[in-house]
Amino acid sequence: MYATRIGPVVYNPASRAFEALVTLIENRDETRIPCSLRMPITSAPDVVIQALVRQAKELRRLKRAPLTSRITTLASGTLRAA
DSSP, rough: OOOOEEOOOEEETTTTTTEEEEEETTEEEEEEEEEEEEETTTTTTHHHHHHHHHHHHHHHHTOOSSSOEEEEEEEOOEEEEE
């Protein structure tokens, strides 16, 4: 089970897609995954956010994210890039 955090959601008119950086948090690990979904600009915000989070989880599960960033918080509270 993941906690999630989603960055600002923007609509890219060139690709006709919503884009956001989704952070999946599990224990002390944070994995950031850029996501992009082609949906109509009139889509409801809650539907877009749920779909972006679902895409991030699926990309992580399949290990198919084109680019990820992973940060681990050590017990001392310091960060370590993984």
